[in-house]
């Protein structure tokens with residue numbers, strides 16, 4: 001059986017496969033291209049603002065485009081106020097729900113909870129915004145006795161629910177990753193399941209829960225429609241304690257509300273893209289930080 | 305004094321109550337919109353053009369517009385997304401470039417939707433001169449959808465046991481043949497689920513189409529990909545914030561139609577997932 | 587007689603850890619060569635070097651040469667899929683592919699480009715007969731392979747390799763998951779096959795090694811301790827370490 005050429009390359013090279021595999025590679029790496037394109041076009045349209053107006057103006061406290069005032073500070077603080085409040089609400093709710101689902105809930109409760117949370121993740125932001133306007137805002141007004149229910153708090157409340165699916169699912173994964181032996185060790189030392197959960201399991205899942213918070217934060221700060229519809233959109237500095245219960249305006253809402261009416265190439269237009277740059281950079285940093293923890297997870301699959 | 309088992313009992317009850325606090329509003333949102341919106345739903349509402357300042361008639365062009373945008377998104381995002389997933393799950397080694405790629409995808413997933421809108425405006429609408437159009441909107445939504453499809457599809461591919469790839473290789477299969485004949489068919493349900501989840505997000509998003517595709521009022525079907533279109537989420541935004549004196553019936557009706565489309569896609573994804581999970585042989 | 591497979595000074599490393607150290611070994615054609623020794627000795631690694639199944643493992647390094655019919659398997663320009671069709675492999679666990687019995691057996695031939703239906707049917711029956719499975723599955727060819735018993739699945743895996751009409755059959759502890767009766771059937775099948783094939787098997791016990799070996803090679807921590815015809819090695823081992831191992835005085 002001495003066919004001398006038996007190991008050499010096939011008479012016809014596998015061109016089809018070469019083309020397919022190259023295509024796959026190109027398609028995959030296009031994602032890097034998209035990130036670069038996004039950044040490039042934001043910069044291209046937004047960078048002029050940094051020399052068109054003075055830095056004092058740009059980082060000033062007043063956003064009145066009609067008077068040439070483009071102070072982004074109230075918008076940045078507005079975004080921060082709404083987002084941080086949202087996470088403060090969502091974090092305990094989310095972690096408690098994740099713990100309940102993973103560690104405590106009987107099967108039937110889990111079978112109800114998980115799909116409900118999936119439904120929440122699927123509800124479009126504009127629908128939640130609509131619900132916030134028509135139902136939540138009047139409720140907030142009644143309870144607070146405030147002149148309007150369109151407040152930072154209303155936005156934070158809606159946003160908290162929008163961040164919940166992310167927080168719950170990432171926190172669940174984190175709890176899931178805690179080895180069973182930790183639990184057994186806790187129980188073997190005579191601790192109750194409750195004590196084991198809070199003294200052993202949750203601390204062991206800490207880094208995953210931090211990831212959950214980061215991703216929730218990233219999601220919340222970029223949320224647009226719902227926030228725009230329920231926060232009242234007043235561009236004022238949220239400096240006093242009661243700011244939470246007053247109208248506020250976020251970066252995202254400003255872009256969404258004003259981009260439709262500006263002339264392309266105007267200072268105002270550049271300013272809105274400038275806000276876009278700020279948002280892009282903030283979310284980039286937050287997600288890159290969350291990614292660091294995700295990279296540590298071992299992966300399986302592939303040939304081997 | 306209560307003992308620690310009573311503490312545990314109380315603690316578990318508290319967790320249950322918190323979970324209820326999380327879930328009940330979801331039920332309430334959906335219930336509220338269904339109850340208030342169902343009265344608006346009739347054949348005319350679904351199939352007629354709007355008129356009378358959008359207060360009368362139907363929302364047909366918005367429904368069709370959303371379907372067109374989703375279709376356009378699918379055409380672009382599905383091949384690119386599956387390609388990316390196959391690369392990451394089957395070919396990528398742990399190199400600098402792969403890490404960069406993963407970072408890029410994670411960040412694509414994190415870019416705020418309104419920033420996608422700005423990007424689409426800058427690249428597709430202005431630079432490539434597609435104008436405010438179905439094409440520009442679809443491309444913008446496609447890039448936004450990409451990370452969802454890539455990450456769910458990658459997970460589905462990775463769930464296929466590595467032994468199958470090894471067996472295929474040992475039988476003289478090239479890597480691509482193993483993927484094509486064994487891995488992809490096994491991962492298909494998961495991939496389809498990912499695609500649906502991605503497209504569902506595209507269907508519900510408003511911010512990315514605000515400046516790239518959406519028409520405030522355009523009572524007809526777009527005649528070409530280069531025309532703007534009405535779309536359900538944007539229409540809901542418009543009639544609930546921009547048009548004074550809008551009858552709530554129409555607002556709720558629109559919200560219900562949008563919610564129904566999105567949640568039924570969600571349900572289809574869930575059914576596919578659970579059906580095939582029960583059926584698979586590994 | 588020309589060896590079918592020849593290892594020339596082969597060393598192999600996973601990262602910095604050596605798995606094979608300077609192995610030189612000839613494997614004769616048309617016989618069963620047993621490769622045995624304690625866990626972690628490099629047996630699986632040795633087998634996978636023959637059909638280059640370790641190519642995809644990252645961070646490995648190899649020196650020396652592996653020859654098949656005198657040709658360097660790792661030479662540039664070698665068509666790896668074609669090599670793997672000539673060198674079949676059966677794994678420790680029965681690993682049927684998803685799909686039916688028929689699809690499993692015909693997976694390789696179809697990828698090799700065989701389209702002719704009659705030819706495929708012929709391959710199907712011949713392979714299953716060679717693996718001593720035909721009578722048991724001839725009425726269940728279109729059942730999912732996962733419904734066969736463990737022993738049947740493993741013989742299906744053998745049949746699947748044979749469908750490619752290979753020259754060499756590598757078996758890595760093929761009976762480790764099987765009961766004694768199924769094990770007996772697999773061993774019987776191997777005795778039939780050895781007349782046409784070169785068989786290299788990692789046994790799952792010393793007893794099995796002694797039962798099936800025409801030639802036996804004892805591996806310890808990556809080192810080839812000795813290689814002899816089976817009846818010599820198991821009765822009069824040359825090396826003390828081999829003797830300790832086969833008499834059970836080891837570890």
Ligand SMILES: Nc1ncnc2c1ncn2[C@@H]1O[C@H](COP(=O)(O)OP(=O)(O)OP(=O)(O)O)[C@@H](O)[C@H]1O
Pocket residue numbers: 600604605624625626627628629630631632643
């Ligand atoms: N993929 C791998 N990565 C790193 N080290 C490996 C890998 N595969 C095997 N090794 C190491 O190489 C050495 C030899 O392994 P190998 O699987 O070849 O031994 P073996 O003789 O088949 O053992 P067993 O009887 O347990 O199957 C072992 O120390 C093992 O830990």
Ligand SMILES: [Mg+2]
Pocket residue numbers: 629630631758
């Ligand atoms: Mg082994």
